[in-house]
Amino acid sequence: MLLLELRLRTVPLGFGEVSLRTTLWEQMGTSRWSGTFADPSFPANAATLGEVVQEVVWLRATRRLCQRAIQLVASDVDPCQLCAGAEGDVWLLAALASLSEHRGALQQIFESTEVNVQGKYVVKLFDGIEGRWRRIIVDDRIPCHRAAYENSKEFKPICLQTQELSPLLVEKAFAKLCGSYGRLRGSSTAWALRTLTGQTPRIFVRGKDSWDSREMEDELDATGKRSFCLLEADSNVSHDVFFDVLRRHCLLQSVVCAAGAGPETGLKAKHAYSILELCRVPANKKSAEDWRFVKIRDAWQSNWQGSWSRHSAQWTAEPEVRRHLDFRAGDASAFWMSWEEFFQTWRTVAVVERPVGVAALHFEVIGDSVCDPAAACLLGCASFWAGEGCQRLYSPAHGLQGETYSLQASPSLTMLGKDIEKE
Template sequence: MAKSETCLINLSYQDGSEGSPSNPAKFKNQDFAQIKADYIRKRGQLFEDNEFPPNGHSLGDLPDMSPSEESGVKWLRPADLLREQGKKDKPAFCTDGMSRFDFGQGKVGNCWFLSAISALTFQKNLMEQVVPMDQSFEDYAGIFHFRFWRFGKWIDVVIDDYLPTINKQLLSVSSKCGNEFWAPLLEKAYAKVCGSYADMRGGSSSEACKDFTGGVNQIYHPTEANAPSCDELWLTLSRATKCKSLICCGTLHKKDALANTGLVDGHAYSVTGITEVELNGSKVRLLRVMNPWGKQEWNGKWSDKSDLWDKVSPEVRKKCCKRNDGEFWMQMEDFCSYFAKVSICCETPNFLDGDLKCQWNCRIYDGSWVAGKSAGGDVNHPSFATNPQYRIRVTVIDKRSQETKTSCFP
């Protein structure tokens, strides 16, 4: 338990208070329910978000696009986009649930964000916290909203449904079924929080997972000299899976090291499953990994085309889905050789020791770095001690002596 010994403000965000999951703070002071009700009464007028308008300012400067391409960007609402594509389908917010197979990456370099969404789709309760499911294109006013955990509290982010397109196709995240729009709209809400679509270019999956959960992050670097062994990492991943964690990973930034493997260098993926299979009387540890592109897969041992699947039982063979959807299996040892980073995010730290019975209490304290007062710089500065800080008093029960021991940490 943490106890403040400074004048920091306790921000526990009890359920029902502003910033809690059931009562997120209104981002930019925009009230979704009120705005939607106002536009429904106007009959025929659709919401257009002045805080994140459908123009170049919200798009930002995307380095992978030429000036001529940027000038060709057209912002369209979903129904108008489908009409321009010559489709008779009506837009849908979500059809048959939300899945990692629903979307593919576009021209914005935000694989880190999409890998986190892939991981999020496995946790229904968290998914529905981020993506309110009482939304649709019926009772329609051109407005949607999403929730993220930012700096200690949940926020509710309102957007209109204008989406950037080029040549009648969505510029960024697109739906694989064509008329489903929850993923592009979720991406737009996060782009609004970041500042623009261009501000989503490059990032960390661990940060996106944090914003989806408000949970605890732990990062491992399998290829470094002091990294945990494959056995230790496997045990951690097993615990993390049981604790319903979001697990993402990233490949080495070395093209030569990944040559002819099918893996993309410096790219974010998500871990969507782990299993052990029996081969020739021995156990083989496998991880299922997802490329947010929705295509381009690992081509080594235990890949979709590997003949190793022909040597296992028919029941095990069913795990292998031979389709070009971006998802594949690979052996734990190969994973540790090619992936430079693994991030695990969970609502509690239970995955660290596998103790699912332990209940954690969270208490948050707010502080700030104020120039000339509490911004002491880094540890090399003599003023470092003036930075915001707190003390933790840990009480440990020694079962052998039944004595209570107390430690203090600055």
């Protein structure tokens, strides 16, 4: 007698209209007595690796990283923990880290947020070439360094080096979408956000005293590799106004990240940094104009060397600024940067608009009680209401009146570093 049990865990409403149902054939495929799932359409072989020329061993990531875990993606993901010690395809991890600042955003990438003991997962990615969402099925076999495994049984992936399972699965889904792991080289955080959210980025390129606005478009290069191009500038916004535009979007709970300008700043080049907040501090006797600051998440454990760094004497010299920004020298997870240095450090800003309204709802059911789904619904709706979701659903421009350059509500903002070159 076969007993089927349906248990509601999470009901994320994703970035697009994606079916959350699995076919009976797929369910039967993971019910083999062997106990593990092997994806026949993306096997563990040289073709899947592509141009990666290393001695590899394919290891099951679920067994290695989630021996005791139940949830694939926690509801309170720490971006610093997500990025700790990571190397390789950090452009992808940067996009995931920026989304992790939004509750429920990472869960929406997966069809199920529970760890699958058979190693079968479904990742939802947007295909910018075809203009549609795709349901990417992957197994948990990850290519790892053979020498590291043979010498010390170390689990060391050859591409994205992290000890978190979910980024490795997303990376494999990206590799399957692109054709191989080798075709992921040279990609960018902006393209990753496009693929994860289904929204087309708008790129702002810094000029002398303003920012040119351009659209990003998916394309295939001469070899058939997925890439993107920038269209000609269609408008611009002054640097002063740009501060207020970004600040307003942060108040609308935008997702923001920035790429390092280079080693001279103490930041890591081609690594994205989430922007958390933009603040004005009223002028005082020492300053004729308001101070303007940007708070940035430091998930990469770098060390900002510019003005207002964590150990700068300016915090002692300006106690009013310190109090206004609630600065804590011991907090290594974030740092403050002046707006002037922000302008000098970054050359491009990409805005990736996330959906608003009903698409922002996220219900998370924890526990098996019959009351738990109702509690999750109430919590999700309360969070949606508190975040002005209903107001933005019926008035997308809510909160943006009076801006010289207005974007739609609730975008993701991504700093791509000193230029738009792919990482």
